[in-house]
Amino acid sequence: MKLEHLSAVELGRKIASRELSSREVTAHFLKRTEAANASINAFVRLTGDEALQRAEGIDARLACGESLGPLAGVPVGIKDILCMSGELTTCCSRMLENFRSPYTATALQQLLDAGLVPIGKNNMDEFAMGGSTETGVHGVTRNPWDVARTAGGSSGGCAAALAAGMVPLAIGTDTGGSVRQPAAFCGVVGLKPTYGRVSRYGLIAFASSLDQVGPLAHYVEDIAACMESLAGHDPRDSTSLDTPVPQYTAELGASLKGLKVGVVREHVDHPALDDSIRLAVARAQETLQSLGAELIDVHLPHTAYSVATYYIVAPCEASGNLERYEGVHYGFRKLGEAGASSPLDAMIARSRSAGFGDEVKRRIMLGTFALSTGYYESYYKKALQVRRLIANDYEQAFGQVDVVLGPVTPTTAFKIGEKINDPVQMYLEDLFTVGANLAGLPGLALPAGACPSGLPTAIQLQGPALGEARLLNVAYQLQQSGLHQPSLAAGVA
Amino acid sequence: MDSAPYKIVVGIEVHVQLDTITKLFCGCSTAFGAAPNTQVCPVCLGLPGALPVINERAIELAIRTGLALNCEIAHETKWDRKNYFYPDLPKGYQISQFDQPICDVGYLDFPNPDAPSETMRVRLIRAHLEEDAGKSMHDEAAGKADSRIDLNRTGTPLLEIVSQPDIHSPQAAKAYLTELRLLLTYLGVSDCNMQEGSLRADANVNLHIEQDGEMLATPIVEVKNLNSFRAVERALVYESQRQYAQWQKTGQKLGEAPKQTRGWDDAAGVTIPQREKEESADYRYFPDPDLVPLRITDAWLTRGREQVGELPAVLRQRLESDFGLKPYDADVLVSQGRGVVEYFQRAVATGANPKRVSSWVQQDVMRTLNERSVAIEDFPLGAEQFSVLLQAIDSGDLDNSRGKDVFQYWLEHPALKLDEVKAALGIAVVDRGELESLCRELLVENPKVVEQVKAGDLKGLGALIGAAKKKNPNADPKLVRELCQTLIQQM
Amino acid sequence: MELSRDDVLQVAGLAKLEFPEAELDAFAVQLGKIVTFVEQLSEVDTAGVEPMAHPLDLHSAKRADVLVAGLSHAQALANAPKSDGEFFLVPPVLVKKP
């Protein structure tokens, strides 16, 4: 029995029934990770000893007859953006290369309380700013399906780790598609929950009104199970939703008869959309119909403006969120020759310029520009107005249908280095994903078979606020009917 | 001021530290004087991933203050980031309020310092909540050694109260601030301790100059580092003269020179240009996406109104109308704070004469409070006891000077009853006959004085009173005086 | 909108970032391209549209005025690039006097 082919829920079941120990499961995945990471670079840090200790702790508690959560004892990868007390949390930036958080992110704490076992920190684009996991200080993450291609980003490390069978579950974050796009590129399932569904406390901010923690896994049921411990109200996060968390797993399998599924014309008819992906969406449509769902064309008329809107809103918030990195209280410090400025000002400018990579600096500059006197109205305020129109489009659509269907990305995984020097091209990758972030809605990436070249394709399901349960059920049914067949990357041992 | 060839125009920004237990956005203590960097957490340190959550008491205190300052309270208020880099500002931005302050336009009335019976009014532009910065200690001299940063104060709730430029004299500025501080203490929203920085004032100053029928304005200067009301008064006197001289030299008008920031040097008694850390400042305000808007419900407002209570201006009025006190006396009592006024009212309520209570409170009580530096709440003599004493004087059972003896003795033995105190001091009423024979003795013993008085020099009587007191401390000086006088006339 | 190197320097000043002299022009062009790209929003009619700073209608989150244990003094300074064990230390804030 190859453990890496089991779902997280199945592993949890076997651990709970003591058929497997958390220790042997954890050791197994650690071993696979150590073997594969050299070529994939999905993990920037492994915490094997802590993981094994924690696993033994879970085994001991189970031995005492304690009943823990369905995922207790299951190894998990954590994007290097969630703070864990005492551990390094670097956001894959030189700026934080030595930063040890004195506290643990609420979302992560809830996973620990549920008995999950983090084995290390996953690679990402620096401060989650990128779509290819190429901009981090720890180097590029390679796509297990084709190591010449990117794993997507910014949660590329999470998705690649899954595809390579290093972990059965991983936790990423999604600000403009950073969970869904790498999931699509690596052939795994990824969920971006409703804004406020999962606490942001301890999630190192990129763009506060867009950031959301989300799980990635091979199996939809694993996402559902994980969400049950990940979601919930956090009094430390003013933007956290104070509404009860449903039993996501209990709702899997409910009939789709009469379910209204909207097909987003602006997405599936988009000229930039790869045929292989258009085909994947078509396959999903057929399957849904066969499951008794009703397909209806819907429109998100402002789709064309969503990327521009996003690339004003996100950088503006980021320019503020990253002002704390000034080499004063923590983080990277580099002294500078004080010319006309004071030694302090020189130090701050030198530290930030040397501590941040190019893409981060680019976005800080863009955001600072868009907020500065004379430009605020025509850029930032304008973007917030278009954001409203984009949200209204979704509201309209969800007045007609229960979920909407479309692609996650215009193309399958692109080559490493292909877009890194053309920011605008890179940004257009987010065309179909940023809408959900701007509107605060849930979106799910579900693999839908391979394209002729063997690379994974995927579809995206989006729902109204707090519609996760339904998204998960629809995805689950598509998985059960074979649209998505969970599998490790071809050629991965 | 009026004699000067210009009119000084002043607007004042006051930062008040609100009296909360914890900081504005985190659960750290706001207590003053702790060891450096011991009252901090991930939130106020601005650590990656930490998030702010608003302290509801800060909102409550801001609403209470806004209501007392006749402000319009916002139905919905929001939080904005003010972006600038400074080492005592760990996030690189200050969470403040830009376009939706919790308190909108209002005003404050206060006694005209030149005519206490008249009131002056300063209109308020707004009052908004914001977080305080930490403290930086610089090596001012050389600028070579490192600066030291203490973040204990970071995140302490401040209410910034911004006035219209309605103030036209240093005295008026001082009077405005005095009333504002009094009001804030009556409201119990701040201890207003200027030494500990609980109340900080900055003044925007310029001049309106009459020139051949034309009124012109000089460039506005912001004066900072005003650490006492006295400093405010002196700085404005200095600054107005400096600006006038400057204008005579340069002739620069408003808009012809950038807004300047100057610091008040109290020792030197001058304002000096400050290093413009905010030169060409562009704060790039935008809504803080970590915080959500706050809706101010009617429940908040109702509670706020209940907590406002009777304000100094109203109290002064009532002391004048209900008890016939002069504006001056009413003002002195009210300025002592709610406690003293309540002490006064309780003493009067139990039957003592308001004017006598007022003068005794202003002299003996306040003197004792100062000497022992205690608050009226800890004053040994209860208002009721105090009233009994003054009533005895009202009724003539006690003469004023013996009254003072009783007051002093009673302070040390507050447990005693008035009679017990009188007994302890051997105070007994001396009947007229007894006193008359005592006076006759005195006249015999002091022939010189008798001659003096006969000659019409009444000064001598004082000596006789003194002598009488020696023979019998209970002798009523008034009576001794008039008896001796009549007896001498009869001689 | 095209950006000049002076525009870049102005913004960099606000953002406390430095760019090598040699890269300034190239960066100005690149940033200008991005700015031009986002300027397509000007095509959208947003007359009377309420700006949307937050995705959901969340409001009035608050906490009671109750002390919560923070960080120890040691924890507070643990990540400091430089400290004297009591304060965070930073280079002089004032410009050196000649």
Ligand SMILES: [Mg+2]
């Ligand atoms: Mg202020």
Ligand SMILES: [Zn+2]
């Ligand atoms: Zn704190």
